[in-house]
Amino acid sequence: MQNILSIKNLSKEFKQKKDTLKVLDDVSFDVREGEIFGIMGQSGAGKSTLIRCLNVLEKPSNGSIILNDQNIVALKEGHLPKIRSQFGMIFQSFNLLNQRTVLKNVLLPLEITKNKNSDTKARALELLDLVGLSDKKDAYPKTLSGGQKQRAAIARALVNNPQILLCDEPTSALDTICSNSILRLLKHINKTFNITIIIITHDKIVAKEICDRVAILESGKIIEIREGHNV
């Protein structure tokens, strides 16, 4: 399999009042096209910072991230929105806009990237069908359960046809049953669209359940990369 993303010698430091805090320390790994790649570690290991570096929500202090032969770390701020829209992202706290219906939430990335094809609404409805929320398209987020919110967020993350889906602890706020159904949905999406998924988790079961490979992150360093079923 071909690499879709190559991370080389990535580090991230946060300047504090006197000293600097090194959150990521010389991290290198490749993500293969079409795989589900897990990043596992305790809280404070730097997982969230790492995933935010991948779509440059956080600017890494050093190192490179190669996406489609391009080092996206070296790009100027003005080019970043376009790069970010090539990733989809879902979050632990879902981050749906409360004042928008489910359908309007799914359409938001298209409004932002001005993707004005006439079939955008059809695409959004198709994705809502895929995640099993067709009947909730006109509902507001507050009326949804946690699992339904994450499903809506997944549809939203996919609407711009991203190459890579980034998942930041997507099931940590959910109970076991909801969590399992979200994991099955992610796996289904991975198979259906052949989309690469990078998933952050502190949970061994999540890693074992769906990841092809898992990187173990400890104090900002990757200590090993294992096959998912060996976690």
Added chain:
Amino acid sequence: MFSSINTWFEARGIYSQQVWRFFNQTLQMTFISALAAYCLAIPLGIILVTTKKGGIFQNRPVNIILGSIINIMRSIPFLLLAMYLIPFTRLLVGTALGPRGMIVPLTIAAVPFIARLIENALLELDKGLIEAAKSMGAGRFKIILKVYLPECAPSIILTAGVSVITILGFSAMAGIVAGGGLGQWALDHGHGANNTTVILTAIILLILIAQAVQGLVFLAHRVLNKK
């Protein structure tokens, strides 16, 4: 029935046509000033929030300077501001008298105060939503237009209760600088003519306006808020 009520009021120096004229002046200066003040205060509130530390336009000098100007403006008593602004008001709207002349000082007095209310409303936004919008490829202005304003719209509406009623309160002081409105009526025909009934009537009318405003604001908030 109606004519007997009218006679009762007129015996106490309260003439319906006169009351309506002053009542309308109060409504005019309050609502026009509020509208103008919001047009200026919303952008200022946005600047206050986004230039803060960690904000999308983080800029310490701008934040500190704007914050200080707003604090200074807020500490000037309205009546003194209205007097001091008379030449500026004349220049801008041609007169410093009547409701027309009051709109300028009322607006200027309300802007810094509303800007702070808007700032508070915008600060309620969950930072995760900003991050989500960024992850979709939103630039900073898109974040303001697509996330900050629509998500905080119900809270912004809610600020109108406090701000319109405060402007209403300021407008009642307008009488002292010949600004018209119910305050003027209470001053000239009530206080000046030693007629407490006029003053009491003016108070009751102002209370009714305030109640109506707050009621409408709550209603609008309930309809618009989906959170």
